[in-house]
Amino acid sequence: MKTLIAYASKTGTTEKCAKLLSEQFNGADLFDLQSGNPDLNNYDVVVIGGSIRAGMLHKTAKKYVKANIELLKTKKIAFFVCSADVTRANDFLKANIPADLLARSFYGDSFGGEIDLTKQKGLFKFIVKKMTEAGAKKGTPLPNILPENIKKFADKINSLS
Numbered sequence: 001m002k003t004l005i006a007y008a009s010k011t012g013t014t015e016k017c018a019k020l021l022s023e024q025f026n027g028a029d030l031f032d033l034q035s036g037n038p039d040l041n042n043y044d045v046v047v048i049g050g051s052i053r054a055g056m057l058h059k060t061a062k063k064y065v066k067a068n069i070e071l072l073k074t075k076k077i078a079f080f081v082c083s084a085d086v087t088r089a090n091d092f093l094k095a096n097i098p099a100d101l102l103a104r105s106f107y108g109d110s111f112g113g114e115i116d117l118t119k120q121k122g123l124f125k126f127i128v129k130k131m132t133e134a135g136a137k138k139g140t141p142l143p144n145i146l147p148e149n150i151k152k153f154a155d156k157i158n159s160l161s
């Protein structure tokens with residue numbers, strides 16, 4: 001089965017996770033949605049990933065889903081997000097993916113996230129700095145990528161064939 005992993009990343013973590021996922025297969029295609037629109041007709045399995053900010057999926061990933069929804073319904077489809085809060089993966093998906101498409105997906109999860117202050121810009125840099133300082137005071141650990149979630153996701157895809 002031909003697999004596409006299409007992603008949209010703001011500061012690189014989702015891109016890193018998409019690559020880590022693709023490395024678990026022979027010949028899955030990786031596509032950065034910010035560089036164009038992949039032709040879905042070439043694929044049987046489609047994975048769409050995007051980062052979460054303020055509860056919202058990266059707008060490029062969201063737009064792509066909306067523009068291709070009918071074709072996506074004909075594919076084996078799964079979603080991942082990158083988020084600091086991995087426990088809310090389902091909430092993030094429900095809030096950002098149309099319900100009828102989400103109901104058809106075979107899997108969805110968060111791969112965790114990363115917060116890199118040097119990659120934030122403008123007001124976000126200020127907000128993230130304040131948030132991480134407040135978190136550090138409370139002893140809240142910074143988020144990480146969760147390789148075990150990526151492995152579980154890959155296993156689900158492999159179990160399709």
Ligand SMILES: Cc1cc2nc3c(=O)[nH]c(=O)nc-3n(C[C@H](O)[C@H](O)[C@H](O)COP(=O)(O)O)c2cc1C
Nearest residue numbers: 009010011012013014051054055083084085113114
């Ligand atoms: C401004 C900002 C807002 C964020 N909002 C959320 C959020 O609402 N929920 C969450 O779980 N993570 C949130 N995060 C964490 C990101 O999802 C995490 O940093 C992710 O790894 C970013 O992926 P990217 O580098 O691919 O953009 C936020 C991060 C930033 C910088």
